[in-house]
Amino acid sequence: MRKFNYIIASLLIVTTAISCDALVGDPELPIPLEETLDNTGAFLRVLSVESAGFDVADLATAAYAFTGELQDINNGNDVTKVDFFVGYVSADRSTTVAEPGSPIKTYTPDQFSVREASGLPSTSFSLTLNEILAYLSLGLGDLNLGDNFEIRWVLTTTDGTEYTNTDASPAVTGGFYVSPYFARASVVQGIPTTIFVGDYTITQNGPGSI
16 A cells, blocks of 8 residues: 555655646756845835825815835845826726826935834835826816826836836735835815714614624
């Protein structure tokens, strides 16, 4: 019985090896280790999101805002700028406005400061609703609740390489790096804090729990 099990196990190993070779082929050798280590890319890790939507009832503060930090093989010092672009999609997807060719806003290294906890350049990023409307030639009257602004950012490094959402894998966008290079901010209307304030009495008319 041991000999029989050994033969089956051997056949499985051989079959698995053949299947893998048929799917991916032989790897390119030698592996360019130094080149691989030197091309890890540039990341803008999102540390916190202060405002994720645009409240049309409060234009003075309506903005998409978050705090982030840069990381690359040289501790974020290879990033020369961060460009932001914005596009628009209506709630029913009947109207779209593609992002213009030039950025709405650019952040440069002098606008970052080293974060003590990580030793990496960090700053707060903000795009106001008024800035975006002017950028896309839209008016407040063009907006409806549920409309979306698609915000994309591009990191440029000292060698001219650009990194954005089309270059990132799920491990980067939602994994350890939390670097999506993209956000979708909706048009919303906040509920004033003065509404529904008071004491309420609840009457239960059927079985169950409250």
